[in-house]
Amino acid sequence: MNECDNNGNGGPPAPAGDTRLFVRSRYRRVRPQVVRRLTAKVREICPWVRDCDQPLVRAWAQIELLADETFANLYKSGVVTPKGEPRQLVNTLRALRNTQIALAIQLGLSPRARLEITRGDHPGALDAVSRRIQDAVAADASEGHESES
Numbered sequence: 001m002n003e004c005d006n007n008g009n010g011g012p013p014a015p016a017g018d019t020r021l022f023v024r025s026r027y028r029r030v031r032p033q034v035v036r037r038l039t040a041k042v043r044e045i046c047p048w049v050r051d052c053d054q055p056l057v058r059a060w061a062q063i064e065l066l067a068d069e070t071f072a073n074l075y076k077s078g079v080v081t082p083k084g085e086p087r088q089l090v091n092t093l094r095a096l097r098n099t100q101i102a103l104a105i106q107l108g109l110s111p112r113a114r115l116e117i118t119r120g121d122h123p124g125a126l127d128a129v130s131r132r133i134q135d136a137v138a139a140d141a142s143e144g145h146e147s148e149s
Helices: 030-045 051-077 088-107 111-119 125-148
Strands: none
Touching: 030 051, 051 088, 088 111
16 A cells, blocks of 8 residues: 555545545545635625635635634634643634635625725725616516516
8 A cells, every 4th residue: 555545535544643644534525615615605795706806715715614613623622721721723713713804804705895895995896786786676676566466
């Protein structure tokens, strides 16, 4: 058996405590799907996000996944160690969330950034927002006409 047999492509499971980079993981196929789903959701609900923003959106989604996993581990193990010291995961989670917040602001996902977008301070955003408003008004108008019939 060579080292490549243990990379999740049909090789035997890695022994406990294996620290090699390519160990079999049940998340290996799930993580990219979650990132794609989050990315698609951001693109769906934020029409001002452009194709050129895709790397930032993907990074935001990856950080969301990592922060969720970090929080789950922190919740499971507790905030403090048996010695009463804060776990390193607290700092890791803080760093992940700070990075995610910075990306969210750049993408227009924060309340302040959305306010700027609705005021037209974000290039091209006003057109996207006005299109969404027009679509919503048109949908409401068509529902109103159907109920009158």
